[in-house]
Amino acid sequence: MTAERLLIFDVADLRGIRVECKKCQAQITIRLDQTPGIKAVCPSCNAEWFGGQGAHDAALGLTNAIKLWLKYEREKKPDATLRLEFSDPTRQ
Numbered sequence: 883m884t885a886e887r888l889l890i891f892d893v894a895d896l897r898g899i900r901v902e903c904k905k906c907q908a909q910i911t912i913r914l915d916q917t918p919g920i921k922a923v924c925p926s927c928n929a930e931w932f933g934g935q936g937a938h939d940a941a942l943g944l945t946n947a948i949k950l951w952l953k954y955e956r957e958k959k960p961d962a963t964l965r966l967e968f969s970d971p972t973r974q
């Protein structure tokens with residue numbers, strides 16, 4: 883028998899999305915209550931983070947989808963909630 887330990891978080895518990903530059907290791911947290919989205923270029927070293935519009939659009943789409951869900955959950959109070967499952971990094 884195999885057991886797997888998971889970490890489960892409500893989407894409502896998300897504080898933000900962290901963008902980490904692979905070139906200079908700068909880290910920027912996009913808070914979900916802020917209007918500005920994810921930038922396409924690192925403000926520290928000017929590396930182009932997403933290598934083109936498609937990946938940048940996907941990053942913006944992910945952020946906007948989470949914001950839209952939180953708004954819907956807050957205003958419409960649906961009978962279901964979304965939770966995110968993560969593998970426990972301390973168990974590997």
Ligand SMILES: [Zn+2]
Pocket residue numbers: 903904905906907908924925926927928929
């Ligand atoms: Zn950078």
